[in-house]
Amino acid sequence: MMKKIIFTGLLAGVVLSILSYGSLYFGIKFFPSFFVDYNNPLFDSHGDRDILFYTHAFVISFALSWFWDRFKRLFHGSILWRGLEFGFVYAMVSLLPVMWITFSAMDVTAFMVMSWFLYGFAQSVIAGILFAKFNP
Template sequence: MKKIIINGILVGLILFIVSYGGLYITVRFFPQLFVQYNNPLFKSDGSRDILFYLHAFVISLSLSWFWERFKSLFHGPFLLRGIEFGLVYALVALLPVMWITFSSLDISVTTVASWFIYGLLQAIIAGIAFARINP
C-alpha cells in the first residue's frame, strides 16, 4: 500500500505540472474552446476550488492502485505499456463517463471531446510514469 501511495503522489506531481502547463498552452492556442465555459453550468462560488486543484492527485492515486493491480497484463517496453494502460483506462472508465456527461448536461461535443482527450493524455502520462518507476 505504501508503494501505491508514494507512486501516486509522485505521479500526481507530474500530472499537476503537465496539466497546468497544458492548460496554459491550450488557452493560448485554442481560446475559442474556453468561450464555452461561460455557460452558467460552470459557475462556481469558489468553496470547492481546492477539489479542482487536487484532481491530479486523486486520479494518480486511483491509477496507481489500478497499475499495481493490473501491470502484469501489459507487456513490452515501458512506453508501450504506458500507452496501452492509458487506452485501457480511457475505454473502460473515461468513455462511459463522458457519454453520460454529454447525455445529461447541456454541453457541446467539443467540450466533451476535449475532456476525453485530456483524460486520455493524463492516463497515458501516468501509465508511462508507472511503467518506468514501478515495472
C-alpha cells in the same frame, strides 16, 4: 506494496498537475475561442469547491496507481507501450462511459466532451508510463 502505490501516486500527481496547469495556460493563451464555452453558469462553483478542481490530478493519480499495481502484470512490452495500453484500457473502461453520460445529461458541446476524453486519455498514458518506470 503500499509504499510503491503512494510514491508513484504522488509522483504522477505532481507531474500531471504541472502538465495540466501548463497545458491549461497555453490552451487559453493560444486557443482562447475554445474556452469561451466555459463562461457558462454550469461551470461556476463560486469558489466553494475550487480545491477539488486543483487536487484532481492527485485523486486520479492515486486511483490509477492502485489500478496499475493491481493489474500491471497484464501489460507487456516497453515502458511506452505499457503506458499506452494502460491509458487505452482506462479510457475504454472509465472515460468512455463517463463522457457518454456527461454528454447525454449536460448542456456541453461534443467538442468539449471529446477534449475531456483526450485529456483523460493523455493523463492516464503519462501516469502509466511513470508507473511502468517506477513500479514495474
